[in-house]
Amino acid sequence: MGFEMTFYLKIPKERIGVLIGKNGEFKDRLEKRCRLTLQIDSETGDVTIPEETTQDPYLALKAGDIVKAVARGFSPERSMVLLNDDYYLAVLDIRDYVGKSSKHIHRIRSRLIGSDGKTRRLIEELGEVELSIYGNTVGIIGDMYSIEIGKTAVDMVLSGSEHSSVYSYLENKRREMKLRQAGF
Numbered sequence: 001m002g003f004e005m006t007f008y009l010k011i012p013k014e015r016i017g018v019l020i021g022k023n024g025e026f027k028d029r030l031e032k033r034c035r036l037t038l039q040i041d042s043e044t045g046d047v048t049i050p051e052e053t054t055q056d057p058y059l060a061l062k063a064g065d066i067v068k069a070v071a072r073g074f075s076p077e078r079s080m081v082l083l084n085d086d087y088y089l090a091v092l093d094i095r096d097y098v099g100k101s102s103k104h105i106h107r108i109r110s111r112l113i114g115s116d117g118k119t120r121r122l123i124e125e126l127g128e129v130e131l132s133i134y135g136n137t138v139g140i141i142g143d144m145y146s147i148e149i150g151k152t153a154v155d156m157v158l159s160g161s162e163h164s165s166v167y168s169y170l171e172n173k174r175r176e177m178k179l180r181q182a183g184f
Helices: 013-020 022-034 057-071 076-083 102-113 115-127 144-158 163-181
Strands: 007-010 039-041 046-049 087-093 130-134 137-143
Touching (some): 007 057, 013 022, 013 039, 013 057, 022 057, 022 076, 046 057, 057 076, 076 087, 102 130, 115 130, 115 144, 115 163, 137 144, 144 163
Antiparallel strands (some): 007 046, 087 137, 130 137
């Protein structure tokens, strides 16, 4: 028993092997967990989830998010957290901030990563999110609260804020999260 929607996704050709996995292991695992079938065209990068192979529309949406996360540079293992009801994927396009100049995109990607990965690491640790900086995009995975913190921090860096301002923002939000978890 299917539902009335077929999903069509396009992923970079160099990410197809990651989506399929060694000997098809990741594709098989994803299909089994989400009770559906993925059709992957390795020539074009087209990924289809046909409606007739899908048993649960919600799991089909989650599988689509996982495919998008892998396409945006996340490892299959990191992307599987999206099966959790409370986790979401957000993708920001760096070109929305700096235009199409490859020089500007490279510069802003470097700012986002920081020296020895410091900025990226602090956003992930203090914001309690996972980041993937791939091509012209920044992928963020987190729960509903932390994903907003991660998006704001990434937006601040992409908009040109000083790193110290971003770190202060993250430290304040981290304190708020700790108080929230403690029930205050």
